[in-house]
Amino acid sequence: MMRLILSSILLLLFCYSINAQTIKILTEKPGVSIRGLSVVNDKIVWVSGSKGTVGKSIDGGNNWEWITVKGFEQNDFRDIEAFDASIAVIMAVASPAYILKTIDGGNTWKTVFTDTTKDMFLDAMDFLPDGTGAVVGDPIGNKMYIANTKDFGSNWERTKSNDTLGKILAKGESMFASSGTNIKMLSSKKWAIVTGGLHSGLIMNDRYINLPIVQGKQTTGANSLAVLQQGKNTKMIIVGGDFQNDTLKEKNCVLYDLKNNKISFPQTPPSGYRSCVEFITSSTLLTCGTSGVDLSTDAGNNWHTISEESFHVCKKAKNGNAVFLAGAKGKIAIFFPTN
Numbered sequence: 242m243m244r245l246i247l248s249s250i251l252l253l254l255f256c257y258s259i260n261a262q263t264i265k266i267l268t269e270k271p272g273v274s275i276r277g278l279s280v281v282n283d284k285i286v287w288v289s290g291s292k293g294t295v296g297k298s299i300d301g302g303n304n305w306e307w308i309t310v311k312g313f314e315q316n317d318f319r320d321i322e323a324f325d326a327s328i329a330v331i332m333a334v335a336s337p338a339y340i341l342k343t344i345d346g347g348n349t350w351k352t353v354f355t356d357t358t359k360d361m362f363l364d365a366m367d368f369l370p371d372g373t374g375a376v377v378g379d380p381i382g383n384k385m386y387i388a389n390t391k392d393f394g395s396n397w398e399r400t401k402s403n404d405t406l407g408k409i410l411a412k413g414e415s416m417f418a419s420s421g422t423n424i425k426m427l428s429s430k431k432w433a434i435v436t437g438g439l440h441s442g443l444i445m446n447d448r449y450i451n452l453p454i455v456q457g458k459q460t461t462g463a464n465s466l467a468v469l470q471q472g473k474n475t476k477m478i479i480v481g482g483d484f485q486n487d488t489l490k491e492k493n494c495v496l497y498d499l500k501n502n503k504i505s506f507p508q509t510p511p512s513g514y515r516s517c518v519e520f521i522t523s524s525t526l527l528t529c530g531t532s533g534v535d536l537s538t539d540a541g542n543n544w545h546t547i548s549e550e551s552f553h554v555c556k557k558a559k560n561g562n563a564v565f566l567a568g569a570k571g572k573i574a575i576f577f578p579t580n
Contacts, residue, residue, distance in 0.1 A: 264550060264574050264575070266550075267574055269571050270570070272571070273290045273292055274291045274553070274568070275554070275568060276419065276568075277319055277331065278554045278565060278567045281323050281324065281558065282560040283301055284298075284300055285325065289332075290567075292315070294307065294318070296571075297329075297347055299326050301563065311350075313333060313341070313350075319363070322374065324393060329342070330353070330394035331350075332365075336356075339354065340366075353396065353397065360381060361379075361381070362379040363376055363378040364418040364423060365418065365423045367426045368390075368393070369429060372390070372394075374389070375387055375390070375426060375432050376390075379415045409447075409449045414438050414439060415436060416434065417464045419553060422464075422465040422518070422519075422554065430446075433468065437456065437481055439458070441454045442463075443466075452479065454481050458485075461481070461483045463481040464480060465515070467518045471523070473500065474500040476540070478495075478497075478526055478541045479495050480511060480517070481494075487514035487530060488532050492506070493514060494510045494511055496541050507544060508542050508543050509543040511530075511546075512533055512535055512546045513532035513533060514531060516529065519555050519556055519564070525538050527557075529555045529566055531568075534547055552568035552572070563575065564576040
C-alpha cells in the first residue's frame, strides 16, 4: 500500500511539473511570419519577419511597436540581433542579400552589407558580447558562404575560409533559415554551423562531423543548435527533422559532447520537427517547431510536450531570465517555467 501511495504521489508531482510549464500568447500580427527573435534582457525584446517587419517591446512584451522598414517592404528579415533598445541588426535573406543596422531604435536603418550574387540566400547570424559576429548563407557554387564583423555589425567582410569550407559540402547540402539559430559563435575565431538537406552535418571551422539526424530530402536535416560551454567542456543539442512531416519523432534530435567526442540520441525525443532549441539553464532546454513546444529538464535526454502551439523560434534573454517564442501570424509568446 505504501508503494502504491508513493507511486501515486510521484505521478501527481510529475503531472504537476508538466502542467506548471506555461506559454502565454502576448500578441499577434496577422499576415506576418516571424523567425527573427532577440531578447536583450527581461524587458527589451526585438523580432523580425516577412514584409519588411520589425517589432520591439521595452516592457517585457506587454506592448509592441511595429515597424515596416522603408524600401524593404517585400523583404523577409529572417534574423535579428539586438544590443539594447536603440541598436539592432537585421538580415534579409534572398538575392540581393542585405544586412541593415539601426542605432535609433528602428526609426532609421542603414544598409551595412549587400551581396547581389545570383542565388544568394543568407540563413542566420550570431554575435559574441564583444560585437564579434558571423553570418552564414547557402552555398554558392558548393562553397559555404560566411561573412564576419568585429564592430556589432557595422562592417562585414567575407571570410577567407570559404574555399576550404566549400570542399567539404556535399551536393544537396545547405542550411535552413528557419530560426536564425543554425550558427553559434564559440569564440572570436571559432564557430559551429549545422547543415541539412540531402546531407546533414556539424561544421566547426574546417572540421566536419556527420550527424545521424534524419536526412536525404531537401526538407530534412538539422535546423538549430544550442551550445553550453562549461570550462573546457562544450555540449551541443541539435534539433531538426522533416518540416513537411512535422510530427515525425525519429532522429529529430542529437546530443553532442565535444570533450568526449560523443554523439547520442535522447531517450525520449521531441514530439516532431523542431526549428529552434535553447538552453534555459544548464540542464533545462526548450525546443519549438510547427507542431509544438517541448521541454527537457535533464540536459536534453528526455523531452515532453508542453504546448501544441506552432512557433518558429525561442530565445532566452542574454542578460536575464525571460524566455520568448515567436512564429507564424505574428504570434509572440512568453514562457513561464512555473505557475
